[in-house]
Amino acid sequence: MQQSLPYDKIYFNYFTGKSQKCIFCFPRLEEGVAPACARKCPGRLRFVGFLEDENGPIHELVYQWKVALPLHPEYGTEPNVFYVPPMLPPNFDEDGEFSEDPRVPTEYLRSLFGEEVDEALITLQYEMEKKQEGKESRLMDILIAKEWKSLFNIPDVKIY
Secondary structure, three states: OOOOOOOOOOEEEOOOOEEEOOOOOHHHHHOOOOOHHHHHOOOOOOOOOOOOOOOOHHHHHHHHOOOOEOOOHHHOOOOOOOEOOOOOOOOEOOOOOEOOOOOOOHHHHHHHHOOHHHHHHHHHHHHHHHHHOOOOOHHHHHHOOOOHHHHOOOOOOOOO
């Protein structure tokens, strides 16, 4: 099995004076290629891009749709990594019926993402329902990576 993440590849960064594990595949990024973790992720759950790229999916998810959020915004760390809160299948109650209670408690998500998570979850739910009704949803098309090759600067070539 080919490993795409640099686990066990700790190196010492002489500029910061600290040991680090991941450089986000900087040499690949210089060539316009996504990091190995993003390219190899079977669910295409990782997007790589620049916040300033107004034509890119990262900018759209963070600024337009406001569904990609930083962890613990209260610390003011100005992060470079953003997360889309999980939308999981419904939970079951003690009778085995679908419950109204979310599988991941909303209060826990608020502790991770802040109050903005409420609006993000509403947007995600609304757009998911639109897609399920057969309507267009740009947000869902981004999140399911409908045109995934365009996310990684991959030319349209046949794979044998």
